[in-house]
Amino acid sequence: MTRKAYSFVRTFPREPAREFTMDRHYLLCASAGALRLEARGQAWLLPPARAALIAAGTTIQVSVPQPVTTASVLFDTGFVPAPPTPLTVFDLSPLARALVTECGAWRESDEPLPAYAETLFTALAAVSRRLAEQPSPVVVPAGRSPELRRALRLTEQRLGSDISFEDVAAEVGLAPRSLARRFEDETGMTWRAVLRRMRVLRAIEELAAGDTPITEIAFTVGYTSLSAFNAAFRQLTARTPTEYRASFRP
Incomplete structure (x- = not known):
């Protein structure tokens, strides 16, 4: 037994x-x-x-x-x-x-x-x-429909580039208004809110992977301003990137 x-x-x-x-x-x-x-x-x-x-x-x-x-x-x-x-x-x-x-x-x-x-x-x-009564806020929707799941994949693949919602909608074969409704219906979030979460998620992966400078990580995930990156990161995690990385190494 x-x-x-x-x-x-x-x-x-x-x-x-x-x-x-x-x-x-x-x-x-x-x-x-x-x-x-x-x-x-x-x-x-x-x-x-x-x-x-x-x-x-x-x-x-x-x-x-x-x-x-x-x-x-x-x-x-x-x-x-x-x-x-x-x-x-x-x-x-x-x-x-x-x-x-x-x-x-x-x-x-x-x-x-x-x-x-x-x-x-x-x-x-x-x-x-x-x-578990205080779950991590670092969660992103996975989507239900094939179109939204593809839109999420395309968004994630291009985090470091100058990605636009209109380009994503065109590639999945939907009008921007239709894709926006899919995001609202299936995730309860806008595309831009999902994009911010994906960028923070990718940044956390980079923080966990090693000692890459935080400024470099910010640029890698699509931010051109370190202050904007820090603000988005803190808004979601309630910590700065430096504090979050330090928490990996008690």
Whole structure:
């Protein structure tokens, strides 16, 4: 009989998107690099010092834009309560980080967990549920219709260029007014608001990847002004890019 809860660490190379479903509740943390997660029409970025709490039976799509090392904890559905939502991404607190590290001593096995380990895993599940009540705002819509999904792909591919909404609409075969309605109906956001989020998301990937200067990252994701980049970044994350990068390295 597999343990009620266990932990494992894995390193993944750059990989395209693939789907998977776990039969256990799943706490997924990135310790180096970044993951992209997609489920139920939304997409999240998982850089270091963040975690995703995923309910058992939830199908998610995972892609690896850069090599990543993950620390994962799996909980039997009869051992801890189900997460409040199918998938939530949130910041790890120092306590949660310490518990993830401590729980790493117990890997998958047929032997039962000692009482001390059960206490640790139970505490980690409780802390994670509490942190999930304040989800990360760094999420972008994935779209439902083929036209909107293509518009989102085109937008993401051209973040660093002088992209225009009219050009995107023309390439997906819709009038700008029609595409604007698709964005409103399927995402509840305007194209420009989605563009800002995508640029911040890409910037976070770059911040997690290494020590590229922040000014260079700002230009790479399409900003010609560092002050405008900093303002957009702070508006979404409530931190400056420098503070966000520092949070990856406790």
